[in-house]
């Protein structure tokens with residue numbers, strides 16, 4: 384198996400014969416035809432798992448590079464928006480006004496409205512940005528970021544106007560040591576106002592033998608030998624979480640590697656979480672990973688993505704985020720995947736979560752918006768992959784998405800200047816440049832202007 388730099392051979396990439404669909408979506412207000420799950424004719428079936436003799440080594444190498452949170456290997460044998468653009472840009476005028484004006488205001492609003500109506504039908508007036516940097520970004524950091532820095536980052540992101548900031552994960556510290564301080568982070572931000580702060584919860588709770596619990600807190604006895612140790616959902620709620628997210632996969636191999644169980648078993652686990660959440664009126668978001676490709680399984684058929692998305696929706700998730708985990712999607716592959724999912728889950732309940740490995744996130748977001756999606760996951764400064772690690776890449780940078788949406792006249796309520804300051808804050812801490820092209824460019828313009 385190749386590295387992430389070349390995760391899928393071109394022969395393994397999904398069919399590109401979908402350009403006609405894109406054209407259809409670009410020129411009409413787009414909605415799926417509603418013909419059930421009938422995706423068979425628009426997709427080549429994903430190839431089966433690698434048959435290479437060195438599967439295990441390849442798989443290990445792949446998981447090390449693609450999923451750096453895997454610190455250990457797993458034994459696989461077990462198991463008119465346009466008129467509002469000045470509002471969203473206006474908040475950024477002081478520092479970045481000249482750049483935004485020069486590059487985003489070379490037409491008047493009516494011109495923009497006319498042009499976008501002609502070519503970009505379907506784009507929503509408002510896009511909800513779900514910031515995932517503190518969770519998805521920092522879970523991939525080589526060095527653990529101190530709790531205080533995480534808390535300050537979350538505060539800054541919230542104060543930039545982001546409506547949702549995914550704060551952390553209540554997962555196993557053995558697998559994701561970077562987020563082992565989930566309880567402390569959540570307790571520090573639980574009363575922060577102005578944004579929702581969901582956390583990832585892979586399960587309900589864990590029942591453990593007393594003997595392996597001697598040093599754990601948050602435990603209660605249910606029999607002389609069995610203790611319930613608050614983990615997952617219950618630990619998150621105890622720490623003050625008011626919204627949670629569960630994360631399934633459309634790839635069997637990824638599911639086993641990431642959460643140690645099959646897709647079906649994960650759905651059973653998540654039904655328990657969703658049920659407990661419903662009882663407490665806690666909103667649950669659902670993720671589907673590998674919605675376009677998986678380096679092990681190759682192309683993932685849209686029907687599989689649609690199946691998992693519908694299961695999550697049926698169990699009560701208020702929103703389903705579709706993750707191109709390794710960033711291999713192009714509009715040619717994202718469109719049929721979205722079309723399949725939109726046939727079974729209402730489009731207003733869908734979000735896209737796109738990693739930027741191949742630089743395809745912005746076109747993929749644009750086409751998603753044209754198809755009616757209005758929730759986009761992003762990561763400040765493009766956190767989520769070390770620029771020095773071969774092939775690794777984080778989510779699309781929030782600053783780049785905000786800049787693009789401003790240019791399209793789409794409102795986000797995000798103050799780009801404050802967002803960039805949050806990015807600068809974490810970049811300084813991590814000791815590396817921003818992964819956002821917008822942040823780099825606007826910071827350079829601001830620096831040049833200050834010299835005059």
Ligand SMILES: CC(C)(COP(=O)([O-])OP(=O)([O-])OC[C@H]1O[C@@H](n2cnc3c(N)ncnc32)[C@H](O)[C@@H]1OP(=O)([O-])[O-])[C@@H](O)C(=O)NCCC(=O)NCCSC(=O)C[C@@](C)(O)CC(=O)[O-]
Nearest residue numbers: 553554555558585614615630641642643670672673706708
């Ligand atoms: C999924 C599990 C929990 C399955 O956990 P498991 O089935 O119990 O088995 P395991 O062998 O993987 O882990 C067992 C250990 O985890 C403990 N454990 C079990 N549950 C918990 C918990 N809730 N909190 C804390 N600890 C827990 C459990 O007590 C035991 O501890 P040990 O006895 O070895 O010391 C585990 O494998 C795990 O935590 N994996 C990490 C998953 C993860 O966080 N992945 C990254 C996020 S997903 C993602 O990034 C994709 C996404 C969402 O962004 C979308 C996209 O980009 O596509």
